[in-house]
Structure formats: C-alpha cells, structure tokens
Amino acid sequence: MIPARCRHPATSRVAVAPPDERDMKAFLRAVARSRALHAGFVAPPDSPRAYRAYLRRTRGHRHRGFLVRERASGELAGVINLNEIVRGSFRCAYLGYYAFVPAAGTGLMGEGLGAVLGRAFRQEKLHRLEANIQPHNAASLGLVRHHGFRREGFSPRYLKVGGRWRDHERWALTADEWRAQRSSR
Numbered sequence: 001m002i003p004a005r006c007r008h009p010a011t012s013r014v015a016v017a018p019p020d021e022r023d024m025k026a027f028l029r030a031v032a033r034s035r036a037l038h039a040g041f042v043a044p045p046d047s048p049r050a051y052r053a054y055l056r057r058t059r060g061h062r063h064r065g066f067l068v069r070e071r072a073s074g075e076l077a078g079v080i081n082l083n084e085i086v087r088g089s090f091r092c093a094y095l096g097y098y099a100f101v102p103a104a105g106t107g108l109m110g111e112g113l114g115a116v117l118g119r120a121f122r123q124e125k126l127h128r129l130e131a132n133i134q135p136h137n138a139a140s141l142g143l144v145r146h147h148g149f150r151r152e153g154f155s156p157r158y159l160k161v162g163g164r165w166r167d168h169e170r171w172a173l174t175a176d177e178w179r180a181q182r183s184s185r
Helices: 021-033 048-058 108-123 138-146 175-184
Strands: 014-017 064-070 076-086 092-099 128-133 150-161 164-174
Touching (some): 014 108, 048 064, 076 108, 092 108, 108 175, 128 150, 138 164, 164 175
Parallel strands (some): 092 128
Antiparallel strands (some): 064 076, 128 164
C-alpha cells in the first residue's frame, strides 16, 4: 500500500515522493538487486551512511530527490533527482535517474519522470533541465526522447562513473518546450 504522502493522480501507475528515513531498507535492497543493471552507469547510495548523506543532500536548496513507486504494490521502481539547482536568472538543474530491478523497462520510470517534470517546471519554477547520458545507454536515451528532450551535444570524458571518465550526450528541455508538448497532447 502506498503511504498518503506518495499519492498522485489515479491515472498513473506510479507514485512519486521525496525519500525519507523510512525508505532506507527498501532502497538499499533495491540497490543491491540492481547492481548489474547500474554497473558503469550510476553508483547509487549502497549503505545506511550513504543513504543518509543522500537524504541530507536532497533536503538542501540545490537538490531534490524523488522515489518512484509502483502504485499497486508500493515497490520501488527507481529514483529521479534534480541536481545542482541554480536559481536566479538561470533557473536550471541537472536531471539524474535510475531504475531498479524488476521495474526497468516497464515504463514506470517514464511515468515517474512525467510527474517530476511537472514538479520541476511548476513548483520549483525551473526554466531548463539538462540530462547527461552515456551514448550506449539506449533505455535512458529513449526516456528523455519520449519526454521531448532535445540533443544539444556530445561531451567526451564528461563524467567519472565507476572509476572511469565516460563520454556523454547532453539533452535538454525547457519549461516552454514542456508546456507546448503538454498543450499539443
């Protein structure tokens, strides 16, 4: 059963909410069963100490974190983060996300991302989101394409992931583009 703090429109298969201390055990179990899926792409918090540091970071002004849960079962489907939020005239953030096994490839993260985009552009009043994705990560590229992000460029050796500097494609979406897509549906 989904706690009341996680409820979203009944048309969605997911509920999205900020993480808290009560989520730690389920989160760490999901990370452990998803190690092979995440290898080379992301290094999520994998210990109580790392999870608590993640919670502290997401409660600051520069980061927002969201857990995506399957509405029917309450199981964690993944995580979506708004990182390095800059306010003022820039109003931008970096988007990061990862799915958990067995939810990867089921479309749940797509629904979760739709909800987080609404929060980013409405509640957070951001103007732009940027996602940096490794070129061979087809699932991640498909997710941002589905939500209307456009490719802006290629950055060689952009981020250090798993101990290696890795190439990334830069994808972006502005609030105006997001609103135009929503009105055309």
